[in-house]
Amino acid sequence: MVEIRIHGRGGQGNVLAAYLLATAAFLEGKYSQAFPSFGAERRGAPIAAFVRIESTPILRRSQVTAPRYLILQDHGLLRIAETVTGLVREGAILVNSPDSADTIRSRLGEEGFSIDPSVRIASIPATRLAMELMGRPIPNAPLLSAFLSLTGILSADSLVQALSGRFSGDVLQKNLSLVKAGGSLVEAGLWKETVNA
Amino acid sequence: MREALEGSQAIARAVALCRPQVVAAYPITPQTHIVEGLARLIADGLLAAELVSVESEFSAASVVLGAAAAGSRSYTASASQGILLMSEVLYNISGLRIPVVLTCANRAVSSPVSIWNDHQDSMAVRDSGWIQLYCADNQEAVDTTIQAFRISERTELPVMVCMDGFTLTHTLEPIDLPEAAQVDAFLPPFHFSRTLSSVAPLSQGTLVSPEFFTEMRYLQHRAFDAAEREILETDRDWGHLVGRECGGLLHVEGDREAPVGILAMGSVYGTLKDAHQAGLLGRHVRLLRLRSFRPFPAEAIRRACTGLADLLVLDRALSPGSGGIVAHEIRSALYGVPGAPRVANVVVGLGGRNVPDGIFREMLDSLEKNPPAFSFFDLDPRKLPDPGPDASAPSGSLFSPR
Numbered sequence: 001m002v003e004i005r006i007h008g009r010g011g012q013g014n015v016l017a018a019y020l021l022a023t024a025a026f027l028e029g030k031y032s033q034a035f036p037s038f039g040a041e042r043r044g045a046p047i048a049a050f051v052r053i054e055s056t057p058i059l060r061r062s063q064v065t066a067p068r069y070l071i072l073q074d075h076g077l078l079r080i081a082e083t084v085t086g087l088v089r090e091g092a093i094l095v096n097s098p099d100s101a102d103t104i105r106s107r108l109g110e111e112g113f114s115i116d117p118s119v120r121i122a123s124i125p126a127t128r129l130a131m132e133l134m135g136r137p138i139p140n141a142p143l144l145s146a147f148l149s150l151t152g153i154l155s156a157d158s159l160v161q162a163l164s165g166r167f168s169g170d171v172l173q174k175n176l177s178l179v180k181a182g183g184s185l186v187e188a189g190l191w192k193e194t195v196n197a
Numbered sequence: 198m199r200e201a202l203e204g205s206q207a208i209a210r211a212v213a214l215c216r217p218q219v220v221a222a223y224p225i226t227p228q229t230h231i232v233e234g235l236a237r238l239i240a241d242g243l244l245a246a247e248l249v250s251v252e253s254e255f256s257a258a259s260v261v262l263g264a265a266a267a268g269s270r271s272y273t274a275s276a277s278q279g280i281l282l283m284s285e286v287l288y289n290i291s292g293l294r295i296p297v298v299l300t301c302a303n304r305a306v307s308s309p310v311s312i313w314n315d316h317q318d319s320m321a322v323r324d325s326g327w328i329q330l331y332c333a334d335n336q337e338a339v340d341t342t343i344q345a346f347r348i349s350e351r352t353e354l355p356v357m358v359c360m361d362g363f364t365l366t367h368t369l370e371p372i373d374l375p376e377a378a379q380v381d382a383f384l385p386p387f388h389f390s391r392t393l394s395s396v397a398p399l400s401q402g403t404l405v406s407p408e409f410f411t412e413m414r415y416l417q418h419r420a421f422d423a424a425e426r427e428i429l430e431t432d433r434d435w436g437h438l439v440g441r442e443c444g445g446l447l448h449v450e451g452d453r454e455a456p457v458g459i460l461a462m463g464s465v466y467g468t469l470k471d472a473h474q475a476g477l478l479g480r481h482v483r484l485l486r487l488r489s490f491r492p493f494p495a496e497a498i499r500r501a502c503t504g505l506a507d508l509l510v511l512d513r514a515l516s517p518g519s520g521g522i523v524a525h526e527i528r529s530a531l532y533g534v535p536g537a538p539r540v541a542n543v544v545v546g547l548g549g550r551n552v553p554d555g556i557f558r559e560m561l562d563s564l565e566k567n568p569p570a571f572s573f574f575d576l577d578p579r580k581l582p583d584p585g586p587d588a589s590a591p592s593g594s595l596f597s598p599r
Contacts, residue, residue: 015367018369019201019203019369022201022369022370023201023369026200026201026371027201031370031371032201032369032370032371033368033369033370034368034369034370035363035364035367035368035369036363036367058370058471059467059468059470059471059474060467060468060471060472060554061334061364061365061368061464061465061467061468062468062551062552062553062554063551063553065551065553
């Protein structure tokens, strides 16, 4: 089972990002589950959302405490210990940040969080992309696209399909351009991942 | 058709498939999305129902009482304080034997304020005369919602469908929504035997003197015996129609011959079953999932406990000064039964505290050390005013942001 935790602030589309990922997995015939940890939607407050993807039905409903992947919509949350808690060895962190992966790794060290050397880190400037292409600081679409490109766990087409089920018109078109832009900023298949029983 | 749906949206769609004529509800977290979903279906012309906007849960319950008494299939939903504000009317609905379906998006009760999940709200109205069915997952919540209308209309007892707030209501997962034709075949149009009508007037809710009161209450109590049969039959019929059942009154699985059992209600059962399948329990364990809390299936519980030496009962609500509520009733059902298991009661997951898959093995291990009859299993003593010298975190507390 692939377990993913998304961290962000209320208003950044964290729960939506989790729902989109689970929907994309469903569209590929996989079993999936997505839910928020907080539910009390408050703009700016730290929020976590969880995603599970598996090839068989998912029974467990506990929070994701040992994620394989972290998707951080706001790099300011790297200062909070809970953000990186439980990340497994050889896990990976995708951060919305203009900073390089090396800079982020050393900042985590400065904050006193021990990140296993086997943990992979990547970053894309998703907020900047969203401001340029959509005019709003909602980083979820380019981040999800980059995540799918890095892991190959699901196709970008499935994400496009999931977005098409939620949005239409101009909002959809802008999100689709963000998907295209986000995916192109990372090396495809760098974090190769497959869903197994 | 299978779709990836948020639990609340799936419930709204399931309710719409049952063609209610009146929906009245007041929004409260974590129930809100259900009512929003129904409002949207009505506004979009996909459901021909009267949506009554009310100013409180007291009114919501009163509206569905009146609407159902006048012969309309009626639905409402609430949670937490909303259920408590309804409580006076809940007794009226059941005492008048009026069929109504209510979804309780289970949430803790204030104070302290918590919007998160436990079972305190529905447990607070366990004696209100409503059937209470607890759902393990969103598929079951959808199926149970549809079953609930039939059970309620056949027994003339109101049904509360209990689904865990957030853990189910806000979880998106694949759900199979039945076809409208299937539901229509399963659930005939509502016909209330005592419909209020200007053509054939009758009175309901009149004063009952001591001469008849006990008999009224007796009949209400006896109706729950018939409800046990109706719940089982409805679940079986549903199974024939769609190919899946919801577990009747009490579902037993796992290692049937094991001397140790765990009983749970609601969505935490999924995590327990997952832990069992993954071999995390470290021993053979019989798994018991209580779906029907009212009626309380005492006979089925006695049968399911045969051969058990120990039964661990999980409670997700508290009766302060007494302990867990479900375990209390389990012990009562087992009273006087020769060879009945020792019942250990733990309360876990109050106010939304995460129940991790590793916690069940710790509970089972504790059985070997002569555990107390009741304990707060995931209590973190370090957070108490006087933690004591040996205070340590419960190993279940892995991720608790804020």
